[in-house]
Amino acid sequence: DAGVIQSPRHEVTEMGQEVTLRCKPISGHDYLFWYRQTMMRGLELLIYFNNNVPIDDSGMPEDRFSAKMPNASFSTLKIQPSEPRDSAVYFCASSSGTGPAFFGQGTRLTVV
Amino acid sequence: QQQVKQSPQSLIVQKGGISIINCAYENTAFDYFPWYQQFPGKGPALLIAIRPDVSEKKEGRFTISFNKSAKQFSLHIMDSQPGDSATYFCAASKGSARQLTFGSGTQLTVLP
Numbered sequence: 001d002a003g004v005i006q007s008p009r010h011e012v013t014e015m016g017q018e019v020t021l022r023c024k025p026i027s028g029h030d031y032l033f034w035y036r037q038t039m040m041r042g043l044e045l046l047i048y049f050n051n052n053v054p055i056d057d058s059g060m061p062e063d064r065f066s067a068k069m070p071n072a073s074f075s076t077l078k079i080q081p082s083e084p085r086d087s088a089v090y091f092c093a094s095s096s097g098t099g100p101a102f103f104g105q106g107t108r109l110t111v112v
Numbered sequence: 113q114q115q116v117k118q119s120p121q122s123l124i125v126q127k128g129g130i131s132i133i134n135c136a137y138e139n140t141a142f143d144y145f146p147w148y149q150q151f152p153g154k155g156p157a158l159l160i161a162i163r164p165d166v167s168e169k170k171e172g173r174f175t176i177s178f179n180k181s182a183k184q185f186s187l188h189i190m191d192s193q194p195g196d197s198a199t200y201f202c203a204a205s206k207g208s209a210r211q212l213t214f215g216s217g218t219q220l221t222v223l224p
Binding site for chain 1: 156
């Protein structure tokens with residue numbers, strides 16, 4: 001398996017634009033997580049899904065953030081409109097049952 | 113609310129020495145404690161994990177020591193190598209899902 005695949009690896013966008021980050025979890029994994037990493041706040045959980053259903057979105061910072069998982073092999077994290085303070089590395093991770101979480105390479109987002 | 117506190121923030125060790133990173137948690141419902149290793153530009157990768165029913169787990173040069181009564185756990189890296197230079201994160205989770213609460217990270221530098 002290729003592991004968790006995220007795209008794009010880097011994204012630079014202007015303030016106010018819509019940004020969509022994509023994730024393909026490891027096949028067979030039933031949990032999918034979105035994390036954000038910044039110098040100030042470290043690694044923080046934004047939202048997670050179980051069997052494609054959002055379970056806990058309490059970490060989503062604002063209504064500008066939304067996440068979907070239309071099927072077991074694909075998830076998106078959307079920011080609309082984007083702001084400079086959204087600049088961070090966004091990670092997707094997946095796990096199977098109570099097994100460990102495996103992380104993707106991340107998407108480095110820069111909002112100018 | 114910082115549920116997992118990690119120290120030190122940075123650590124410099126000579127090649128062949130022992131690296132020790134400490135974490136303390138607050139939530140007694142946590143039942144899974146992994147350590148992740150992150151290289152620049154990469155996602156966190158699972159290093160080793162422990163459950164609170166054991167006091168120690170060893171995998172190669174990496175050992176987790178766990179003290180349930182003190183709500184503390186630590187990572188020991190024996191015979192540290194320059195290739196171990198990375199950022200290390202402790203984490204904790206509870207329940208069946210692996211939604212992780214991360215410590216703030218320790219940047220380890222192993223001098224040749």
